[in-house]
Amino acid sequence: MNMAATTPLGPATDGPALDLYGRPDWRRRAAYFAGWGSCLVAVAMIAIPIVWLLWGVIARAVPVWRWSVLTESTTATGGGLANEIVGTLLIVAGVAILAGTIGILSGIYLAEYAKGAIGTLLRSASEVLAGIPSIVLGYVGYIALVIALHWQYSLAAALIVLSALTVPYIAKATEAALRQVPTPYREGADALGMSPMRSLGRITIKAALPGITTGLLVALAISVGETAPLLYTAGFTNSLPTLHLTHAPVGYLTYAVWTFYNSPFKGQQDLSFDAALILVVLVLVFIVASRLVVGMTQRNTEKN
Numbered sequence: 001m002n003m004a005a006t007t008p009l010g011p012a013t014d015g016p017a018l019d020l021y022g023r024p025d026w027r028r029r030a031a032y033f034a035g036w037g038s039c040l041v042a043v044a045m046i047a048i049p050i051v052w053l054l055w056g057v058i059a060r061a062v063p064v065w066r067w068s069v070l071t072e073s074t075t076a077t078g079g080g081l082a083n084e085i086v087g088t089l090l091i092v093a094g095v096a097i098l099a100g101t102i103g104i105l106s107g108i109y110l111a112e113y114a115k116g117a118i119g120t121l122l123r124s125a126s127e128v129l130a131g132i133p134s135i136v137l138g139y140v141g142y143i144a145l146v147i148a149l150h151w152q153y154s155l156a157a158a159l160i161v162l163s164a165l166t167v168p169y170i171a172k173a174t175e176a177a178l179r180q181v182p183t184p185y186r187e188g189a190d191a192l193g194m195s196p197m198r199s200l201g202r203i204t205i206k207a208a209l210p211g212i213t214t215g216l217l218v219a220l221a222i223s224v225g226e227t228a229p230l231l232y233t234a235g236f237t238n239s240l241p242t243l244h245l246t247h248a249p250v251g252y253l254t255y256a257v258w259t260f261y262n263s264p265f266k267g268q269q270d271l272s273f274d275a276a277l278i279l280v281v282l283v284l285v286f287i288v289a290s291r292l293v294v295g296m297t298q299r300n301t302e303k304n
Helices: 026-064 082-112 116-131 134-148 155-179 183-191 196-224 228-233 253-260 266-303
Strands: none
Touching: 026 266, 082 116, 082 155, 082 196, 082 253, 082 266, 116 155, 134 155, 134 228, 155 196, 155 228, 183 196, 196 266, 228 253, 253 266
């Protein structure tokens, strides 16, 4: 009776499966190590640029770092980054509220209610919006909000443009997270007589909360690093931001990185490195926060 030989690397198809020492033949070993080698090369191609970038930022920022940049506002020749830091945090908070609300509700609609041609059309439109370059969205916001509506450079114009940029990511993450909720969860809720809305709020969304949270925080990290849309909508100011939504420009960290790097003043050049370091720290905070929130929500989901 002929039986197919198997090896730790998979079933044998033809030829001897093992050599004289009981090991897979050289072709299978070569394919095995070539596969792992390709994976390691791919990881290195991602990790090396990241490490190089982080090292370049840290090596330039740490020697010129001073804690007063966190409390002083920018001046004509230097100063600090307090106005940019507060402006960035204000913009991020606004995007979290505006884009987070619209994106999560859109994702819920796409996952639970958008069926057939309507769902396909809406998903295609979301993908098209996600593929539009950020500088194009910024220019459209400049024409429509800053010029046509006479808002001038303002917080509201910046929030609307950045929300349009990040809503597709949040909606897609929310839809994917909801679709990954096991079907028995929904069937159990139906068996208990729960209404669809109550089942969605108490069971489905709670189970999908790790994915929804991750998508929201990733979108916020994207908004933190944007420059082009803010140049067209938020403008810039050396003063601390106010709560006026229109007719009031806002400072932000990416402006310092983009503009001060080529400044003739040494103080402003140092501020560009400090701003880059603060941005890196903010992105790392978002990543760590997403991991912590996912861990907490997963534990709660398992308990319930």
